[in-house]
Amino acid sequence: MLESTPEYYSSLEPFREHFAAGTPILMYHKIGIRPAGARFRGLYVSPRLFAKQMRELKEAGFEAVSLSQALRPARPKASFVLTFDDGFKNVLRNAIEPMRELGFTAIEFIVTNLMGKLNDWDIRDGEVPERLMDEAEVRDWLAAGHEIGSHTRAHSRLTRLSLRDAAEEITASKKRLEDTFGVPIRHFCYPYGDTNPAVEDLVAQAGYETACTTLTGVNTPETPPFGLRRYLARYPSRRIKTIRDGIALWRSR
Numbered sequence: 286m287l288e289s290t291p292e293y294y295s296s297l298e299p300f301r302e303h304f305a306a307g308t309p310i311l312m313y314h315k316i317g318i319r320p321a322g323a324r325f326r327g328l329y330v331s332p333r334l335f336a337k338q339m340r341e342l343k344e345a346g347f348e349a350v351s352l353s354q355a356l357r358p359a360r361p362k363a364s365f366v367l368t369f370d371d372g373f374k375n376v377l378r379n380a381i382e383p384m385r386e387l388g389f390t391a392i393e394f395i396v397t398n399l400m401g402k403l404n405d406w407d408i409r410d411g412e413v414p415e416r417l418m419d420e421a422e423v424r425d426w427l428a429a430g431h432e433i434g435s436h437t438r439a440h441s442r443l444t445r446l447s448l449r450d451a452a453e454e455i456t457a458s459k460k461r462l463e464d465t466f467g468v469p470i471r472h473f474c475y476p477y478g479d480t481n482p483a484v485e486d487l488v489a490q491a492g493y494e495t496a497c498t499t500l501t502g503v504n505t506p507e508t509p510p511f512g513l514r515r516y517l518a519r520y521p522s523r524r525i526k527t528i529r530d531g532i533a534l535w536r537s538r
Contacts, residue, residue: 292501293327294516295334297341304347307503308355310366312515315415317375324412327519332379334520339383349389351432352472352495355513356506367391368497368515370436370474371404372423374416381429393418393426394436394474394497397458406440406476420465427466434472435459435493442477443484451484456491472496473511485511 291299294311303309319329330338342349348361355366367384369376372395384391399405401419408414418426423433437443437454438461446454459470471494475484478499488496488511495510502514 294518295521296338297345303503304365307505308360308364308366309503310355310368310497310513310515311518312499313369313376313518314371315373315375316379320413322413324410325407327517330518330520335380336383338518339387339389343387349391351390352392355504356508356510358506368474369393371396371440372400372418374418374422377418377422377426385429390430392432392434392472394434395423395462396436396438396440397461398438423466427468433462433466433468433470434474435462435470436474437476440476442479443475444479444481448483448487452487455487459491459493
């Protein structure tokens with residue numbers, strides 16, 4: 286019988302048995318030193334910790350696969366998916382080299398109207414500004430062998446929009462990425478993990494193959510493709526209540 290799994294990912298050991306039951310998806314946001322005044326501290330992972338987490342997975346025999354491969358029965362037995370939300374420039378600066386050294390690839394979910402700008406949705410909630418990748422930097426990400434997906438046009442909370450406006454966020458962001466970068470956009474990520482059956486139907490109708498949530502757990506061929514589960518990757522802490530409260534605050538924004 287599996288023991289209960291932690292709510293966030295910091296190191297492999299507590300997850301070995303759980304990861305054997307399916308394909309885990311790791312969720313990262315910012316790869317950089319946490320600045321003074323950061324409100325959502327758990328969304329930062331230092332470059333050193335990120336490299337350590339990647340080496341640990343590699344040494345344990347894990348292979349990074351794409352979201353398209355994640356639910357296939359024929360996927361590698363020890364496999365995982367690397368996802369980055371929002372398109373932060375510090376991911377390009379600090380995560381590319383550790384992944385290249387280990388042969389890992391990832392997907393970055395892009396907020397299309399904010400490329401080259403700041404994390405406006407965070408700043409409105411009192412978070413420190415961080416620069417997002419511009420079009421040239423997204424091209425560098427693609428040239429390094431990684432994928433991109435859609436995270437809406439403006440990091441919108443989709444269930445609070447009309448269905449018409451939600452559909453526009455979902456479809457227009459896909460079209461802009463495809464038109465700008467000349468690659469198919471197959472995967473979507475719900476900002477804040479905010480979704481419901483109507484939103485999931487819109488994502489399917491827009492032609493995506495999968496969509497990622499912020500629910501925790503591994504994925505199997507039985508997992509709904511528009512309800513993929515992920516583990517938030519972050520630094521270790523003994524202050525479990527603080528971690529839980531911080532994650533709940535971030536999801537509820």
